[in-house]
Amino acid sequence: MSDHSQVGPRSGPPGRLTVTSVSNERAKFMMRLSNPSFRRRTGCSLVEGVRLIGEALNSGADFVTAAYDGAAARSRPVRELVGRLERRGVEVWETSRGILRAVALTETPQGVVAAIRVRSSTESDVIEVAAGKVRESGDAMVALMDGVQDPGNAGTIVRSADAFGAACVVFAGPSADPYNPKVLRASMGSVFHVTCVSVGDASSVLVALRDAGFRVFYGDPRSPREVYRERLTGPIVLAVGNETAGVSEAVRHHGTGVCVPIRHGKAESLNAAMAFTAMAYEARRQRVFAL
Numbered sequence: 001m002s003d004h005s006q007v008g009p010r011s012g013p014p015g016r017l018t019v020t021s022v023s024n025e026r027a028k029f030m031m032r033l034s035n036p037s038f039r040r041r042t043g044c045s046l047v048e049g050v051r052l053i054g055e056a057l058n059s060g061a062d063f064v065t066a067a068y069d070g071a072a073a074r075s076r077p078v079r080e081l082v083g084r085l086e087r088r089g090v091e092v093w094e095t096s097r098g099i100l101r102a103v104a105l106t107e108t109p110q111g112v113v114a115a116i117r118v119r120s121s122t123e124s125d126v127i128e129v130a131a132g133k134v135r136e137s138g139d140a141m142v143a144l145m146d147g148v149q150d151p152g153n154a155g156t157i158v159r160s161a162d163a164f165g166a167a168c169v170v171f172a173g174p175s176a177d178p179y180n181p182k183v184l185r186a187s188m189g190s191v192f193h194v195t196c197v198s199v200g201d202a203s204s205v206l207v208a209l210r211d212a213g214f215r216v217f218y219g220d221p222r223s224p225r226e227v228y229r230e231r232l233t234g235p236i237v238l239a240v241g242n243e244t245a246g247v248s249e250a251v252r253h254h255g256t257g258v259c260v261p262i263r264h265g266k267a268e269s270l271n272a273a274m275a276f277t278a279m280a281y282e283a284r285r286q287r288v289f290a291l
Contacts, residue, residue, distance in 0.1 A: 017092070017093035018093065018095070019099060020096070021099070022099055022102050022103075026093060027099060027103055029115070030067065033045060033181070036180070039118075039177070043118050044118060045116060045118055045179040045184065046104075046105060046113060046115055047061075047116055047184060048109055048112075048113045048114075048181070049109070049185075050077045050081050050111070051189065052185065052188070053066070053112060053114050054084075056116055056189070057085070057088065058192070059192035061116045061192060062116060062119075063085065063114055063116050064115040064117060065090070066112065066114035066115070067093050067100060067103060067112070068095070068100070068111055068113075069094075069095065069097045069100045069112070070096065071096075071097055072110075072112070073111070075111065078110075078111040082112065085114070105182075121195055123197060123199050123208070125168070125197060126142065126197050126205055127205075134235050139233055139234045139235055139236075140235045141166045141167060141238060141283055142236070142237045143158075143160075143166045143168070143169040143238055143280070144170040144206075144237055145172060145175045145176075145239075145241075146172045146173055146240070146248050146250075147172070147175055147242035147247075147248065148171075148241070148243075149174060149242065150176065151180045151182035151183045151186060153176075153186075153243075154175060154178075154186070155186020155187040156273035157276045157277075158178070158190045158191050158194065158196065159187045159190040160273070161190070161194060162187075162193050163280075164277075164283065164284040166280065167194070168194055168195035169195070169196045170198075170202070171197065171198045171199070172200075172202035172248075172251075173200070173248060175198070178191055178196040179196075202254075206237065212235070213234075214236060215236050215237070215256075216251070217230065217255055217258050218238075218239040218241065218247045218251050219238075219241070219246075219247070219260070219275040219279060220246060220247070220258065221259050221268070221269040221275075222257075223257035223258055223259045225256065225257065226259055227259065227260055227278065232283035232286050232287075236283060237255070238276065240275055240279075241272070243272050260275050260278040
């Protein structure tokens with residue numbers, strides 16, 4: 001089983017497999033998903049825990065294989081999730097707690113892990129989804145991460161984008177991989193709810209969005225323009241950059257810098273995820289009160 005094409009859903013109800021060694025090909029496949037280059041080559045990622053796997057199921061994710069700890073299956077949530085996976089036709093195998101810990105990326109896995117095939121989205125998908133949202137409601141929000149490398153921050157931004165109604169999330173430049181398992185966990189499943197796209201450079205997608213009528217705002221703690229004083233209704237892009245370097249010159253060229261004012265306390269600025277959350281909340285607040 002050298003790649004993901006050799007494991008996956010079977011036709012009809014799958015047999016209940018048992019894996020007793022980490023040298024088993026299924027276990028080795030899952031363990032290799034901790035390697036970014038292996039994830040890119042196979043187009044797969046690892047999802048852990050009852051809630052996250054449940055969100056993946058609800059979103060129609062393409063499952064490759066799944067494993068559960070036989071002892072953990074005594075709990076109703078794990079047992080019910082395993083049943084849902086089997087009814088979907090996913091190959092599911094039982095193993096021990098020790099092997100599951102070797103397969104999982106978290107130190108204390110929640111009794112079940114799964115490998116999924118990553119959805120492949122492109123820059124044109126961003127334009128299509130965003131334009132469709134504008135046609136539907138007259139406005140749209142696109143979130144753009146420009147060099148946000150920390151997977152915890154990236155996942156939190158996806159979660160906030162989902163919570164405040166963003167149509168899609170663009171990972172530009174050297175940003176984290178949307179399907180990095182740590183991003184998946186930090187997003188709490190939101191990566192399955194919004195279109196997430198990786199692009200090499202922000203310029204072309206920003207040009208296309210501006211041509212489609214989108215205004216671009218980016219977080220800049222040094223900007224004199226406070227986000228609460230800007231009009232954030234209508235089609236907009238909200239961008240945040242690397243916490244050290246900020247956004248790239250391409251984003252600055254196409255957008256307007258805004259700050260989240262900090263008037264109380266001694267913190268100099270917010271991290272990328274918190275800054276984006278404040279910006280996205282303000283955009284949603286303006287939309288709600290404009291109704």
